[in-house]
Amino acid sequence: MKAVRYHEYGDAGVLRVExxxxxxxxxxxxxxxxxxTSFNPVDAGIRSGQLRQVxxxxxxxxxxxxxxxxxxxxxPRVTSMAPGAPVIGFLPITGGxxxxxxxxxxxxxxxxxxxxxxxxxxxxxxxxxxxxxxxxFQHADVATGRRILIxxxxxxxxxxAVQLAKHAGATVVATAGPHSIHTIGADGVDELIDYTKxxxxxxxxxxxxxxxxxxxxxxxxxxxxxxxxxxxxxxxVFVTAxxxxxxxxxxxxxxxxxxxxCDVAALAELVRQVDTGVLRxxxxxxxxxxxxASVHRQSDAGSLRGKVVFLPGD
Ligand SMILES: NC(=O)c1ccc[n+]([C@@H]2O[C@H](COP(=O)([O-])OP(=O)(O)OC[C@H]3O[C@@H](n4cnc5c(N)ncnc54)[C@H](OP(=O)(O)O)[C@@H]3O)[C@@H](O)[C@H]2O)c1
Numbered sequence: 001m002k003a004v005r006y007h008e009y010g011d012a013g014v015l016r017v018e019x020x021x022x023x024x025x026x027x028x029x030x031x032x033x034x035x036x037t038s039f040n041p042v043d044a045g046i047r048s049g050q051l052r053q054v055x056x057x058x059x060x061x062x063x064x065x066x067x068x069x070x071x072x073x074x075x076p077r078v079t080s081m082a083p084g085a086p087v088i089g090f091l092p093i094t095g096g097x098x099x100x101x102x103x104x105x106x107x108x109x110x111x112x113x114x115x116x117x118x119x120x121x122x123x124x125x126x127x128x129x130x131x132x133x134x135x136x137f138q139h140a141d142v143a144t145g146r147r148i149l150i151x152x153x154x155x156x157x158x159x160x161a162v163q164l165a166k167h168a169g170a171t172v173v174a175t176a177g178p179h180s181i182h183t184i185g186a187d188g189v190d191e192l193i194d195y196t197k198x199x200x201x202x203x204x205x206x207x208x209x210x211x212x213x214x215x216x217x218x219x220x221x222x223x224x225x226x227x228x229x230x231x232x233x234x235x236x237v238f239v240t241a242x243x244x245x246x247x248x249x250x251x252x253x254x255x256x257x258x259x260x261x262c263d264v265a266a267l268a269e270l271v272r273q274v275d276t277g278v279l280r281x282x283x284x285x286x287x288x289x290x291x292x293a294s295v296h297r298q299s300d301a302g303s304l305r306g307k308v309v310f311l312p313g314d
Contacts, residue, residue, distance in 0.1 A: 069119070147207075
């Protein structure tokens with residue numbers, strides 16, 4: 001089968017499409033025929049070796065933490081899935097990824113795919129959706145009456161977080177750039193700040209209860225993170241998906257440096273929200289595996305905009 005692999009850490013040039021043996025599902029696993037995987041910024045961090053201490057992978061490694069596909073074969077002792085079922089999942093970070101025609105995955109990371117989306121587009125949901133969900137509802141308590149600032153709302157996580165926070169009844173302030181500001185605006189954001197024109201520190205009308213920080217690490221500094229804390233009311237919470245995690249001076253604000261976990265119940269709830277029309281999943285490009293290296297290159301250069309899914313069948 002075709003699979004993207006790298007045999008050493010390095011720049012995007014280490015990514016190759018290779019022909020390798022199809023995996024055999026082990027105990028508690030299923031073999032999926034991959035309809036799509038997606039690109040997440042962490043894929044580039046793992047490939048470069050920058051995250052090798054946090055997420056040690058075995059080389060050669062296949063990237064792709066999100067999967068959407070159909071069950072091709074059941075491993076021993078798997079009774080909860082039927083062959084042919086369309087499923088999605090957020091795969092274990094240090095295991096083999098889904099940028100391949102087939103992948104063996106633990107059955108307990110999978111949930112039924114949304115019916116309202118093409119299966120390929122559903123690969124855009126698991127990691128980004130779980131990050132938004134866990135940030136808003138597990139690390140913070142976003143609900144009616146709360147005021148939240150989503151800093152970096154234009155990306156995959158931010159767009160989903162805006163919709164989830166609005167649906168939960170919160171007042172939402174968002175920062176976004178020209179590429180995404182119209183989409184974010186259409187989601188009913190209460191205050192929209194174009195970060196290329198204004199600093200959030202200058203134009204935020206009043207402090208927030210919750211600040212979710214999604215600005216890519218190359219754009220952030222310790223000083224930026226500390227300054228963001230001053231936009232939060234005493235007793236509020238700062239959730240960042242991106243380092244650095246600032247010190248909370250005098251415990252005025254609770255600070256959470258989050259790391260997204262697999263949570264099948266939350267993923268099933270996200271699927272339900274897609275199917276009931278609450279949540280829209282935006283996909284900017286659907287590309288073959290031969291484009292994986294090019295997308296990593298754009299991400300490394302800071303020029304990638306919008307969610308990309310890869311289709312191994314193309
Ligand atoms: N800790 C975890 O477990 C975890 C999990 C998932 C993601 N993350 C991290 O969370 C971040 C967002 O992930 P993602 O998948 O949404 O990435 P993404 O789709 O690449 O989005 C990044 C967005 O950041 C926006 N941006 C860039 N510079 C900005 C600035 N100075 N101010 C405000 N916004 C800015 C851009 O939006 P515009 O189009 O508006 O310019 C861009 O689309 C990434 O750094 C990712 O690594 C962490």
